[in-house]
Amino acid sequence: MSFFRGLTAQWVERYRKMSIQMVLSLSFTAVAAVGILLMGVSLIWRFSTASQQLVAENSQRVLAQANLNLDSYLRRMMRIADTAYYRVIKNSDLAEDSLTGPLSLLYEANRDDLVSLAVFDSQGALVSAVPLSSLKPEVNLVKTDWFQAASRSMENLHFSTPHVQNIFADPDYSYRWVVSLSHHVQLTRDGVTESGVLLVDMSFSGIEQVCRDVSLANGGYLYLIDKDGELIYHPRQQLIYAGLLEENNQAAAAYRDGSHVEEFQGQSRQVTVKTVGYTGWKLVGVAPAASWPASSPQPLLFGLSLLLFAIFLMAFLNFLISARISDPIRRLEKSIKELESGQADVEIAEGGCYEIQHLSRSVRSMVSTMRHLMDDIIQQEGQKRRSELEVLQSQINPHFLYNTLDSVIWMTESGQQEEAIQMVTSLARLFRIALSRGKSVIPLCDELEHARHYMNIQQIRYKNKFSTQIQAQPGVEDLYTLKLIVQPLLENAIYHGMASAEDDGLIQVSAYRQGDDLIIDVEDNGLGMRPEVAASLLDADRPQVRTSGSGIGVRNVHQRIRLTFGTEYGLTIFSEPDEGTLVRIRLPALTREEADRRQQGEVL
C-alpha cells in the first residue's frame, strides 16, 4: 500500500515539474495509445475469430467435397454389390448356373477398385469367388466380423475397417489391405432360397486415393474413422500403426458434425467432423492452431507494426498540437519570468486561443497598471525627498543667523552704520530670494543674487579674508535653475577652503551655457583635497555629516538636482590638495516656459 502511495506521490511530483506541453502531449499520447491498443486488441480478436471461422468454413468445404467423393466411391461399390446381387445372384440358380462367369465380368469391369468378389452360403462355405477361387483351408468365415454383420442385419450393407484379406489361398502371397463390404443375399438352389453372404473386397488404395488428394490449408490434414473411432485412413497411418504417432480418433468419434476446438498433446487444434452417409464413417479435418492465419506471426507482426506506427503518428501529431497550444502560454510565462527578473520594457507576448489572449491582455494591463503605480510611487517618493531636501535647504542655520545678527549688533554699537545696514539688507535680500514665493525653480540671476548677498554677509563676518567673483555669461542669467544650489557650495568653500586663508582667498562663481546644459562652477583656491576624498563627497552611501556651515550639505544639492532633472545632471567635484576645489553644477538650460511647465508639473 505504501509502495503505491509512494509511487503516486512520485508521479504527482513529476507531474508538477512537467511543462504544460509535456503534460498535454503525454496525456494525449497515452490516451491515444490506449485507444489504439484497445482497437488493435479488438481487431486482433475479431481477426482471430474470423480466421477461425474461415478455417472452419474451409475445412467444412473441403470435407464436404471429400465426403462427396468418398460417398460417390462407396456408392459405386454399393452399386457393384447391388449389381452382383440383383443381376447375378438373384438371376441364378446355383444348381444350374455358376456365378463365377458373371462375377468375373463384374470384377474385370472394376478391377482397379476391387480385390475380390465372393459369395458364401450361410455356413460360410464358398459358393463362388473371383479372381481367387479357393479359400485357405483353416479359414472359418463364420467368425469373421464382416460375415457376422451381414448375417445379423440382412437389409444393410456393411463396411469393415481396413484389414489384410486372408481368406483366399493366394499362390503369390500378395497381402493386400482391403475394406470389406458384406451383404446378406438370398441364394437360390434348386428353386429353394437360402441365406448367403456377398463379399466385395474394395482395395484400400481406392479409399486412400480419395482421401489422400484432399488437403487442408496450412498443414491441416484429413483422416477417416469408422463410427467406433477405428482408423480407416490417415495420411500418417503407418506411423500410427508403428506406435510413433498418436491421433485423437476416439475423441473425434464422439464429436457431432461441425467444427470443434480441442487440445491434443498440448496443442490446440480445430477439428471438423463430417459423417459419411450410410456407412457412419466420419471424415475428420484437423487444422492445428499454429496453421490458423491468426496464429501466424506474420499478420500479427504486421498488425503490431500498424499499431506502433499509428501510435507513433499520434504521438508526433500530439507533440505538434500540444506545442502549438502551449507555445503562447510558454511565451507568456517567459515574459512574466523576465518581468520577475526585473527587466524593464518587457513586451508581454500575446497569441494563441481566446483564453490565452485574454490572459495575456490581463497580464499586460496588470503590468501597465503596476508600472504606472510604481512610477507614481517613485515620483511621489522623489517629490517627497525633494521636498525634504528643500525644507532642509530652506532652513537657516541658527548659528549663521545668530552670528549675522550678532555682527549687526556689534557693527551698530561700534558705529559702523553703513556696514550694519548693508549686512541687514543682504540678510533681508537673502531671505526674500530663499522664499521666492514658494517656487523651487528661479531665474539664474536671482540665484546668483542670492549668492552675492550670502557672500556679502560672510565677507563682512570674515573681515574680507577672501574675495568673491560672481559672473555669468551674457544671456545665461535669463535661464532658470533650482534655487539655493550655489549658496551651500559657497558655504562649503568658506568653511573648508577659506578657513586658513589670509586675505588672499578667492571664491569664483561663473555660470555659462554648454550646449543644452547650464554649467555653474564654484571654485576656490583653498586647501583642496585628495581626488578620492572629493569623489566620495557625493557618494549616497556616505554617512551624513552635518557641517558647521549653513547646515545644507553639498550632497543634498547633488541629490536635489538628480531627483529633479535626472541622473545625468548634478555635481562634479574637481580638487587637488593645496590647489583648491572646483565644484561644477550641471543643469538643463531651462527657459522661462520650461521652468513654468516644470513648476506646474510639480504642483500637479
Added chain:
Amino acid sequence: MRERKSTLIEITLLGLLGGLALLSLVGPQLFRDRAAPQLLSLSVLLRDTDSSGWTVARQGMEQAADEFGAELRFLTLSTYGDSDEQTELCLREIDGGARALVVVPADPSALHTALLPCKTPVVTLESDMEGADGTAAPDNILLGQQLAQALLEDWDGGTVLLLDIDPSCAGVADRIQAAQAALEEQGVPTRRASSLDWPPQERWVMAFDPLVTQQTAEQKEAGALSFALYGVGSSTTITALLERGTISALAAWNDYAAGYLAVRQAVQAVRGEGQTLSPLTFSILRGEDIYAPDNQKLLFPVTS
C-alpha cells in the same frame, strides 16, 4: 532547461516508437528467413547388394525425410557385407557433403575406426556402433533370448544349429550369442556354423539375419526338408514363409518405424537436438498370429 528536457523526452519517445514500428516491419522478414531451413543431405548405406529387403524401412525413412526436411541418397554395396567398401562409401559421402549418415554397418568396429576423425553424425540400423548418434534396432540380446525361448517351447531334443554367416555384424552376433546362451542354459546343445551344410544334420536351425532367414527357408521349401526354422524379419516373403509353416517362429519388428526413427535421429543430431533412441519393440510370431490386428499393422505396411 525544462523545455530542452521536454524536447529530449519527446524525441526519445518518438524515436522509440519509430524504432519499434520499424523493427516490427523488419521482423516478419527475419521470421521468413528463419522459417525456410535448407534441406539436409543424408546418405543411407546398406550392407546389402540391393535395397529390396529394406523397402519398408525406406518408406519410413522417406516419411521422416519429408517431415524433417532432409533429402536421402540410398547406397548399396557391390558385395554383401563388404566392410571395406562400406567404409570407403561412407568417407566418400562425407566428402561429398553428406550432413549425416544412416548406416546398416557391415562391421561396426571397422566403420567406427574409419569414421573416428570425422565429425559427421552417424545413426545405425540393426547393429549398435561405438560413437554412433543412435541405433534404430531392437534389443538384440533380448531378441536372441526370446527367439531361443520360442524354440525351447517346441524343442524335444537334438542339437540346435545357429547360423552365423556374417560374424562381423555386431547386432546379429549379439542375437546369436544371447540365443546360444539361453539355449545352453536350458541344456540344449548348440552348434554354430558360418555356412549352411546342406542339408543340415540338425532338426533345429536358427537364423538371426533376415536375408539368411529367407534364404534358409526358401532352401528348406525347395528341398522339402523338415527341420524347424526360427528366424528374424518382417518382409512379405518371410511372412509368407511363416504363414506356410516353413518358418516356425519369427522375431519381427517394424521396419517402417526403424527407418523413420533412424532418419529423424540423424536430422536431430545434425541440428544438435539428438535424443537417446529407445530399442524398437519386437514380437515373436508364429504362423497363426499373422492376422491378428496388431500383427497385420506390424507386418503389412499400409501402402497404395
